[in-house]
Amino acid sequence: MTDVRLEPMTEDQYKPWRAEAEAHYAQSVAALGQSAEDAARDAADTYAQLLPDEFATPDHHFWYAYDGDHRVGFLWVKVTRGTAFIYNVAVEPEVRRQGYGRAIMLAAERWCHDNALTRIGLRVFTHNTGARALYEQLGFTETARNMAKDL
Template sequence: MKDVRLEPMTEEQYRPWRAEAETHFAQSVAATGRTVRDAERNAADTYARLLPDEFATPDHHFWYAYDGDRRVGFLWIKVTDDSAFVYNVSVEADLRRQGYGRAIMLAAERWCHENGLTRIGLHVFAHNTGARLLYEQLGFAETGRNMAKDLRPAS
């Protein structure tokens, strides 16, 4: 099994990460059936709302995950009371399906335990079947479900 260590991001690392993460979020939103323009607007609005003070937004934590000297992914969580919420976790594209997603999530759980947190939650897009399977294997349970119906005429 893979093992990773989490290294806090620096403010300098945060800036390019933020741009890339927002772009990826917009792509995930677009995959739900929204137009690219709407998805980009949604992503920009979401990130602005969640991170009004950018890197310095209170209770938000950003890490890069490493396997030895190799950066393998990242993790962003917010802590509220005794809970953590995973806003974003990702594995470098060329390293996916090698156990790093699981390793990053297990490192997140260890960090939560070490910091006295008793619950960890996240959102996963329905189309991301690989991530959904991983989270279920890690013991995450569905706590809600968003549904949508496209009302545009079929082309």
């Protein structure tokens, strides 16, 4: 099985990560039917609300995941009252479908255990079927469902 090491991001690493992560989030929102402009605006608003102090926002943790010296992905977690919420996890495009998503999630679980956290939550877009399948294989269960109707 593939294993990864989580290394905390530095503030300098955070800045380009933030721009890329926000752009990717906007693409995911646009895939739900919003215009690219509206999706970009919503993504910028969402990230500004979630991270008002950017890298220094309390209770938010940012890591890059490594296999040896090779960076294979990243993880963003917020901790609140004994619960970790995964806001973003991704695998670098060139190493997808090689078990790194699972390895990053298992590293997140280890970090949670090491920090006496008792629950992990996350949100996944319905169109991200690969991620949904992985999370279900790892024992995540659906706790809520958002629905929408275009008019």
